[in-house]
Amino acid sequence: MVSNQLLELENFIHQLPVEDKLWLLGQIMVQLRQGAxxxxxxxxxxxxxxxxxxxxxxxxxxxxxxxxxxxxxxxVPSDLSKNFDLYQN
Structure with a gap:
């Protein structure tokens, strides 16, 4: 069962711009890798x-x-895949 906090977080994330969502996804992946x-x-x-x-x-x-x-x-920049490092800042 999903907690109310997670549902609220999902709703908040839904309202973020794509750039912020991509940043958040990257941060989550780093933490998952470290934890795994x-x-x-x-x-x-x-x-x-x-x-x-x-x-x-x-x-x-x-x-x-x-x-x-x-x-x-x-x-989303059309050259994001080629210049990903430039857009991470």
Missing amino acids: ETINGRDKAADIQYDATAKPIWEIAVEIGANIPESEWEK
Whole structure:
């Protein structure tokens, strides 16, 4: 079950511009990587098991992208993939 705090957070994130959402996603990924490496001094990667029922990440990305208005997509630089490092600041 999803907590009320998470639902409020989701609503807040929905209102953010695309640039802020991308920044937040990057921060979450950094924390997940750090947390996945070790938990309580254990190598957590050894405990990860394949879940054939899990939705592929690309499907999740497509679903998220479908919820972003076209006007927000138009704000994303056309050269973002080539110059990603320039846009991270």
